[in-house]
Amino acid sequence: MRTNVKEKTMSQTYKLTLTIRRYDPDGDKSWDQTYELEAGAILRFVDLFRRINVEQDATLTWVSSCEHGQCGSCSVQVNGRPMLACELLVENAVALFGTTRFRIEPVTVAPVVRDLVVDWEQAYERVHRAKPYVIRPIEPPPGVTELQISPKEIARYEDATRCINCFCCATACISTHRNFIGPNAAMASVVRLMDSREEEKDERLALLYSEEGVYRCHTSKACTHVCPKKIDVAHFIALAKEGAF
Amino acid sequence: MKANTISSRSGGWVMPLLEKVPFLSDSARSHGWHYVISWCHRISGVGLVVYLLIHIYTLSSLQTPAVYDGKMKLLAIPIVVFLAWLSCLPVVFHALNGGRLILYESFGSRNDETMVRWTFGLTALYAAVFGLLILLKNQNVSPFFFWLLFLLTALLAAYGVGARLWRSGHTLYWKLQRITGAFLLVAIPAHLMFSHLNPGVAHEAQAVILRMQSVFIKVVDILLAVSALYHAGYGLFSIGADYIRARSLRRLYTVAVAVVFAVFLFIALRLTVSV
Numbered sequence: 001m002r003t004n005v006k007e008k009t010m011s012q013t014y015k016l017t018l019t020i021r022r023y024d025p026d027g028d029k030s031w032d033q034t035y036e037l038e039a040g041a042i043l044r045f046v047d048l049f050r051r052i053n054v055e056q057d058a059t060l061t062w063v064s065s066c067e068h069g070q071c072g073s074c075s076v077q078v079n080g081r082p083m084l085a086c087e088l089l090v091e092n093a094v095a096l097f098g099t100t101r102f103r104i105e106p107v108t109v110a111p112v113v114r115d116l117v118v119d120w121e122q123a124y125e126r127v128h129r130a131k132p133y134v135i136r137p138i139e140p141p142p143g144v145t146e147l148q149i150s151p152k153e154i155a156r157y158e159d160a161t162r163c164i165n166c167f168c169c170a171t172a173c174i175s176t177h178r179n180f181i182g183p184n185a186a187m188a189s190v191v192r193l194m195d196s197r198e199e200e201k202d203e204r205l206a207l208l209y210s211e212e213g214v215y216r217c218h219t220s221k222a223c224t225h226v227c228p229k230k231i232d233v234a235h236f237i238a239l240a241k242e243g244a245f
Numbered sequence: 246m247k248a249n250t251i252s253s254r255s256g257g258w259v260m261p262l263l264e265k266v267p268f269l270s271d272s273a274r275s276h277g278w279h280y281v282i283s284w285c286h287r288i289s290g291v292g293l294v295v296y297l298l299i300h301i302y303t304l305s306s307l308q309t310p311a312v313y314d315g316k317m318k319l320l321a322i323p324i325v326v327f328l329a330w331l332s333c334l335p336v337v338f339h340a341l342n343g344g345r346l347i348l349y350e351s352f353g354s355r356n357d358e359t360m361v362r363w364t365f366g367l368t369a370l371y372a373a374v375f376g377l378l379i380l381l382k383n384q385n386v387s388p389f390f391f392w393l394l395f396l397l398t399a400l401l402a403a404y405g406v407g408a409r410l411w412r413s414g415h416t417l418y419w420k421l422q423r424i425t426g427a428f429l430l431v432a433i434p435a436h437l438m439f440s441h442l443n444p445g446v447a448h449e450a451q452a453v454i455l456r457m458q459s460v461f462i463k464v465v466d467i468l469l470a471v472s473a474l475y476h477a478g479y480g481l482f483s484i485g486a487d488y489i490r491a492r493s494l495r496r497l498y499t500v501a502v503a504v505v506f507a508v509f510l511f512i513a514l515r516l517t518v519s520v
Contacts, residue, residue: 221283225280
């Protein structure tokens with residue numbers, strides 16, 4: 001019985017219509033292009049892009065590095081929802097949106113380089129500013145050479161350390177990325193505030209309590225909703241609003 | 246597949262209905278119901294700013310009672326009565342949802358789904374009671390007793406939020422926005438209800454002027470005007486700060502908002518003191 005179900009899933013195909021937002025930097029031209037293709041249930045959206053490249057249009061440009069949901073480079077908007085194209089299966093997309101027609105657009109956190117590719121360096125600039133590392137470690141006690149974190153302590157922010165900076169949260173945010181440092185960058189700073197090894201609190205709080213910090217967050221929780229890593233991003237930003245540090 | 250956990254758990258008959266509304270359900274599917282609620286909060290907030298400014302402008306005609314009475318005659322028209330009832334929905338929704346956000350952001354209350362259910366439930370309850378009072382038209386209550394009760398409650402709510410936030414590193418402007426929000430959460434629904442307990446309470450110039458001559462009521466009105474205008478002004482500033490990228494344009498926008506609200510504050514204070 002289980003084999004039959006599995007076979008049925010494996011053999012099921014969907015007639016898909018993908019409308020992809022294209023951009024040609026040479027002519028500074030944007031347009032929507034529609035592709036029709038038949039695809040199996042467990043194909044991923046990056047597989048669909050690859051098939052379009054091979055079978056229909058070699059000029060369609062997209063990016064994916066690891067294709068295992070770890071690098072975040074394949075983030076795109078599918079029917080308005082920011083998602084990782086390497087994690088989104090056709091059958092899941094059909095179930096989620098209740099349609100076989102999908103509109104694919106690049107994420108909005110940085111200028112588009114071509115088609116679905118954005119300038120990730122510009123997006124990452126915000127994360128760099130948040131300094132997602134220990135800026136000034138505390139002095140270890142005499143006789144101790146390394147700083148240890150207890151399992152109980154790390155449990156408080158372990159979830160947040162799973163962030164891959166795919167910028168899905170920043171794309172979905174009600175505040176947009178215009179003047180907000182972004183949910184992922186803000187969370188990176190909050191994580192280090194929760195880190196007992198970090199002594200530099202003032203610099204982090206200055207960023208979080210600046211005009212591009214937590215005041216731009218309105219707890220719409222879209223960040224939490226779209227996070228491919230299921231991180232409750234809104235919770236970590238709310239800790240900063242609560243004045244927990 | 247349900248749009249998110251709120252839709253599947255808070256269920257009842259409201260969410261299945263909402264999930265059939267094309268734009269709302271699409272938005273909820275892509276960004277979550279909290280995102281939709283946030284937009285409702287923002288849109289209702291902008292609507293309330295307009296309402297507040299019109300309200301202050303209308304009240305300013307109290308200095309010429311005949312003009313005020315002429316305007317208030319509109320409130321006897323059934324469709325206007327219905328619109329007056331309808332106006333309580335954005336007011337109470339915005340107030341209660343603001344309370345939910347304060348609990349989430351400043352008091353660490355993470356049971357958000359329950360709070361969302363309470364927000365919608367209490368909004369519906371308030372609307373029902375408010376509608377009943379509009380239909381009855383005959384409730385009489387001592388303004389001093391009514392406002393003593395609600396002013397103390399509102400001040401207590403504001404104090405609770407202020408005590409929680411005061412020592413944090415937030416800017417004073419943001420703290421005041423939250424403190425005024427807590428105050429208004431109680432005071433504005435109370436103000437709305439008081440105005441409709443009896444048509445004569447708010448719709449007859451002489452009755453309003455007589456009430457406003459009490460020092461206590463003057464204090465209440467000034468607190469209401471100051472906190473509502475500050476909260477509204479900061480809300481508008483915050484929206485501009487989200488979306489206006491150019492720093493110079495943002496400053497210009499901030500100054501414009503500050504000037505408009507200062508003018509309306511002056512109108513409100515002059516009216517309260519002079520009547």
